[in-house]
Amino acid sequence: GAVVSQHPSRVICKSGTSVKIECRSLDFQATTMFWYRQFPKQSLMLMATSNEGSKATYEQGVEKDKFLINHASLTLSTLTVTSAHPEDSSFYICSARGEGRSGLGQPQHFGDGTRLSIL
Amino acid sequence: GQQLNQSPQSMFIQEGEDVSMNCTSSSIFNTWLWYKQDPGEGPVLLIALYKAGELTSNGRLTAQFGITRKDSFLNISASIPSDVGIYFCAGQYPGGGSNYKLTFGKGTLLTVNP
Numbered sequence: 711g712a713v714v715s716q717h718p719s720r721v722i723c724k725s726g727t728s729v730k731i732e733c734r735s736l737d738f739q740a741t742t743m744f745w746y747r748q749f750p751k752q753s754l755m756l757m758a759t760s761n762e763g764s765k766a767t768y769e770q771g772v773e774k775d776k777f778l779i780n781h782a783s784l785t786l787s788t789l790t791v792t793s794a795h796p797e798d799s800s801f802y803i804c805s806a807r808g809e810g811r812s813g814l815g816q817p818q819h820f821g822d823g824t825r826l827s828i829l
Numbered sequence: 830g831q832q833l834n835q836s837p838q839s840m841f842i843q844e845g846e847d848v849s850m851n852c853t854s855s856s857i858f859n860t861w862l863w864y865k866q867d868p869g870e871g872p873v874l875l876i877a878l879y880k881a882g883e884l885t886s887n888g889r890l891t892a893q894f895g896i897t898r899k900d901s902f903l904n905i906s907a908s909i910p911s912d913v914g915i916y917f918c919a920g921q922y923p924g925g926g927s928n929y930k931l932t933f934g935k936g937t938l939l940t941v942n943p
Binding site: 714716742744752753754756759801803805807817818819820821822823825 | 860862864869870871872873874877917919929930931933934935936
């Protein structure tokens with residue numbers, strides 16, 4: 711099955727640090743990648759959608775200057791949390807989807823998430 | 830925006846029992862997906878449904894895409910301890926213009942007592 715690798719799995723850093731999270735599709739080309747944030751005991755909240763080679767589309771209320779997304783290739787997207795503060799502490803999860811041969815969309819496959827803790 | 834109502838919110842069952850959970854929507858979807866999430870990990874796709882009325886199985890799991898395209902259910906038969914986790918339904922908006930964004934239910938927390 712489709713595999714999505716997310717790295718690092720856990721980050722603990724000081725307030726003011728910028729943190730980069732990588733999301734890679736290992737066995738398929740991801741035309742679209744998504745970044746989610748999940749608070750404890752809650753569902754996934756979509757932050758942004760990115761297509762390879764174009765600017766990400768951010769959901770309402772998500773600061774694009776705080777959460778920088780780059781989707782430079784069909785297998786790699788990165789999320790950079792700039793000048794992170796304690797309120798940015800959360801579980802961040804990426805997902806990726808490719809295109810089926812018939813042109814129909816494929817389901818999103820998720821990475822294992824990154825636990826970000828800002829001290 | 831579209832909303833998904835997932836129920837039940839949590840379930841406590843004995844090993845060997847069957848489980849059923851469902852999601853309903855105020856709007857239609859063209860795809861329904863069911864995911865399972867273990868603590869500290871990302872969701873894992875269990876079943877994907879693409880056609881209204883479709884009934885699909887994956888081992889002990891069975892899911893159906895409602896004929897109205899506004900609902901879906903997931904059944905787990907003969908539950909085992911490793912079925913413990915949070916199950917999410919997700920609906921995908923019709924058309925590709927929305928970049929195939931998913932709307933997630935709030936999840937069903939399943940606990941299986943050995």
